[in-house]
Amino acid sequence: MTPRLPPVLSALDLPLAELQCAVLDGELYALDQSFCAIDEFETIHLRAQSLGLVLDPRIIAERLSAAWVWGALTYPPQRHQLCVAIGARTRPHASLHATLREVVVSADEIDTVAGVSVTSRLRTVIDLLRFSETFGDRESSAIKILMADGRLDHASCSDVLSARRNLPQKRIALERLAQICAIPSDAVAG
Template identity: 35%
Template sequence: MPDSLFPRGAGLGGPPVLTAGCPFSAVELQAMESDGVVRRILAQVYVPAAARATAQLRARALAQTLTPRVRERTVAGRMTAAWVLGCAPAPERPVMLVESTRRLARLGTGDRLLVHEVRFGDLDVVDIAGLRVTSGLRTAIDLALHSEERTALPVLRRLLDHPGLGLTPALVSAGLEAMPRQPHKERARRVLGCLGSPEGATPEGRPAGGPLERGPSC
């Protein structure tokens, strides 16, 4: 792929992340995708076809879909954070978390995002390529609490297998117990208790299935 295809400086900090109008139109990007020059990484965000998918690249791609105000005030969380970490499929509607002391109405997110009010601890948020994302531990706890069991288990297993996160079932369980007044806590305990069961089993003992459970492994 010739270097002249992308604007000068587009690759600073990593491979270029392209959206319609920066500098190619949506039609041009779709044609380039058909030709195998670029690939879609998230929504209408493209990267060079040969670019290695990393947490940094996914974070930069997600940041391209957010307004500066949303980037400043929210944190990528739940399945969206798991995607940034490489353990879940790309989200159709990114989940962004906002500290409960802030006002959601002022964010102006429209219907492109799912935004939830939460409380963060001191170690719950990390910076990845300039995007705030929930830590691996907080992400795992949130998935156990808020995601449907059959969807959460395969992603939780990938998070536990991720060599850079240092997670164990005991650590995630301890983090869950340290969070006070959480709804669905008993269900989350049940989900975490299944992490030692054979791959693909659900809390009810049924084989797991469905498109969300076939995402990329870490």
């Protein structure tokens, strides 16, 4: 029996030139910085595995990277957005174009997908609302998809935001959430 290649390939499995030739031959497709056989459907598990090839287990995919893993974005961000719990002292692999920040995060705000830590859909929504420098159609669309897939509504998201005292960017997050959920601006509490 011939051994089967893993579903997500990188230059650790085969030379990069060979992988790129297989893409040109129609045998593989590129998935972020890795490659998959054309008979593999792009799922949240494959997306997580592609990140997991170069992530330290302490690193968590967050914001747009988490939204991509969850399937709320078609394409990964140009720079992956990653975080670690405060005190986790680690860095992403040099080949991964990423930003890394230390955050306060609880265990219930992290899900594991294919062995990779990803912020939960709720935490991803909250972080996108709070920290997106540009807040356009891409972010709004991702939040709507995450909310639908996670069965989240305006009340559940605003309750999480409102429950935290002195939360930076709370007001802008509540305003963005109201805009996405079509809630009148005078109904937004801070």
